[in-house]
Amino acid sequence: MDVLLPHQEGFQNFVASMGTSLTLGQVYLLKRFSPQVTMLYDADAAGVQATLRGLDLFLEQGVRVKVISLPQGYDPDTFIQDKGQEALSRLLSQALPLIEWRFLLAKNRFDMKEIEGKIAIAEDLLPTMAKERNLIRQRERIRWLSQELSLEEEILWIELKKIRSGRPFSKESLKVGSRPSNLLLKAEASLIQLLLKDESLIPLVQEKLSPADFVHPEYRKIAQAIFDLGAREEPLSPARIMDQLKDPTLSQILTSLLMEKKEYPRKEKVLNDLIKAIRDNKLRLEYERLEGEIREVLEKKGAIGQEKRARYLELLKYFRGS
Numbered sequence: 001m002d003v004l005l006p007h008q009e010g011f012q013n014f015v016a017s018m019g020t021s022l023t024l025g026q027v028y029l030l031k032r033f034s035p036q037v038t039m040l041y042d043a044d045a046a047g048v049q050a051t052l053r054g055l056d057l058f059l060e061q062g063v064r065v066k067v068i069s070l071p072q073g074y075d076p077d078t079f080i081q082d083k084g085q086e087a088l089s090r091l092l093s094q095a096l097p098l099i100e101w102r103f104l105l106a107k108n109r110f111d112m113k114e115i116e117g118k119i120a121i122a123e124d125l126l127p128t129m130a131k132e133r134n135l136i137r138q139r140e141r142i143r144w145l146s147q148e149l150s151l152e153e154e155i156l157w158i159e160l161k162k163i164r165s166g167r168p169f170s171k172e173s174l175k176v177g178s179r180p181s182n183l184l185l186k187a188e189a190s191l192i193q194l195l196l197k198d199e200s201l202i203p204l205v206q207e208k209l210s211p212a213d214f215v216h217p218e219y220r221k222i223a224q225a226i227f228d229l230g231a232r233e234e235p236l237s238p239a240r241i242m243d244q245l246k247d248p249t250l251s252q253i254l255t256s257l258l259m260e261k262k263e264y265p266r267k268e269k270v271l272n273d274l275i276k277a278i279r280d281n282k283l284r285l286e287y288e289r290l291e292g293e294i295r296e297v298l299e300k301k302g303a304i305g306q307e308k309r310a311r312y313l314e315l316l317k318y319f320r321g322s
Helices: 004-008 024-031 048-054 056-060 076-083 085-093 098-109 115-129 135-149 153-164 171-177 182-197 199-206 217-231 238-245 248-259 267-299 306-321
Strands: 036-041 064-069
Touching (some): 004 076, 024 056, 056 064, 064 098, 076 085, 098 115, 098 135, 115 153, 153 267, 182 199, 182 217, 182 248, 182 267, 199 217, 199 267, 217 248, 238 248
Parallel strands (some): 036 064
8 A cells, every 4th residue: 555545646656675684686676667776665664773773875876865864654555645636746856865864863862962873973974974886876865964074085085995804893093183282273274263253365275175175163163254255355354254154053152252352463474384283184085085095095005096195295295204
């Protein structure tokens, strides 16, 4: 009835998996008909958490998958009878990509305010992300998870590559990556304060840094707002920045930065030192990522690409000489 009634109401692409265990054969069959699948679950279905792991089969076969749950106590049959066809259409339009759906489930199980909770969420999601075949989509998902968890993107990439190569997930590296040094955070804050005092410096900073180079997620968003206003040549007033941010928390952080009284007698030197500190952190993360990749290749007795080798040696020379 969960398939028949939706068909009677015009949902011609409804099928039932007949049980909670998704099989590779079913994935192959569905892939012949559609590049995207939406999984509809009962809210109280047994083993949903385990079943969601089975959805990784779709990613492995290049099929985009979304997930949605029915309200508590409903199945497709009773939902249509009670709520109607339009209600089911609206519900299906709210389906989330698999990674976002799993993230919501993980947020309910782990405390994101604690580093151990962030690590647990990353440990839960990264194996699924590793099975995404579309590299563009995978890169966007890693960037999204980095922002959600306030963890450095490069560290997540290192862990993702470990999972791909069959090596165990490393909780310690995420702990290190999630705690940028106080000096680095002060450098990011000071650079933003310097730009707020003198907007003529924005083009100089943009030549060497992008908002993505900021480790602190809130500072990254504030830097993005400042750069956007600078690109449009709009006055850099606090009110305009806050309007650009549209976030009370970020506005409070901006206000606290503005309230700090700092003088920079040697502005040019301070600016260059701050840019170097932030840029060096980015290069160091890239260096550590390349070092991990090269170690994996050597362990497998494979060949290292010339471009990767050259970049690694370039960074090695830079840090040894700095």
